[in-house]
Amino acid sequence: MLAIQKDILKKRKPARAKTLQRFFKTGPGDYAEGDIFLGLTVPESRLIAKKYKDLPLKEVSVLVKSPHHEERLIGLLILVSQFSKSSEEVQEKIYKFYLKHTKYINNWDLVDSSAEYIVGAFLYNRDRKILQKLAKSKSLWERRIAMLSTFHFIKKGELKDTFKIAEILMKDRHDLIHKASGWMLREAGKRVSEKDLRQFLDRYAAQMPRTMLRYAIERLPKEDRLRYLSLKSN
Known part of the structure; x- marks a missing residue:
């Protein structure tokens, strides 16, 4: 020991x-x-x-x-x-170690306390296609890693990858992914651009899982929250 x-x-x-x-x-x-x-x-x-x-x-x-x-x-x-x-x-060694051990990063707090600081930070000035691969993984935790990794980009003022991963995860069936995606969308609007968030919502609100949508619109005025929720078809 x-x-x-x-x-x-x-x-x-x-x-x-x-x-x-x-x-x-x-x-x-x-x-x-x-x-x-x-x-x-x-x-x-x-x-x-x-x-x-x-x-x-x-x-x-x-x-x-x-x-x-x-x-x-x-x-x-x-x-x-x-x-x-x-x-x-x-850093590259740690990043590669992290991706090789994702099956052990198997609860939401483990992902949330590490993904943005290792995966997001490493990929900031590099090709980020790995995030799309992770977002399409059969592993719930790899999908959450993909979403949470974009928090690093949000904090740097970049939203493209957050919106892209959220779009990929739109039809995910797991509530933990709905919450993570909605959380990152909310942060994108709060920290960087509410206008860009609204554009995303205008396009996808009707398709988004209700939990994802509720998290995403949490910081918007009440009348806007109600309007986006009214777009839901189910």
């Missing part, structure tokens, strides 16, 4: 773990079926990640592949920290 794993186990809270397993839908047939929690708080996980921020990639791999949710989260937080301070060569 790694030293970091011993530190993680010292913080385990069985009662809280049970609550987390219900909250993160780990039961039979749920989106995170079989995920195991130890009960750490997010601040505790972040403190441990900070303490071990220089952990070698080989040991980070042990964490990312762990059956314990918090160990995977801490491994990803370490990767995010290392990516932000590394050379382009090391």
Whole structure:
């Protein structure tokens, strides 16, 4: 057992773990079926990640592949920290490692705390076609990675990829994708251009899943929200 794993186990809270397993839908047939929690708080996980921020990639791999949710989260937080301070060569190594381990990045909080900071950041000045491939993946989590990665671009004032991925995911059947897409569309309008968001909504509101639409229009005036919702045919 790694030293970091011993530190993680010292913080385990069985009662809280049970609550987390219900909250993160780990039961039979749920989106995170079989995920195991130890009960750490997010601040505790972040403190441990900070303490071990220089952990070698080989040991980070042990964490990312762990059956314990918090160990995977801490491994990803370490990767995010290392990516932000590394050379382009090391960043590419971390990016490739991340994409090779997507099957372990298998809950919404794991995606949301890492995708934009690694995948989005790496692709910012590079070809982004991989995002369209991820958006068409059979994996729920790869599809969410595609959407959340565009948050980095939004923060840089670029919306093209956010709208493109949202269009690809328009017919997705999973609520977690509807929420992620709507969230990114809302951020696009709030942070960069409400006009561009409205143009997207004018074209696609009637086709969008209701949850996606509701998230996307959350910051618009009430009369506009009602108008877009009235366009829904189902």
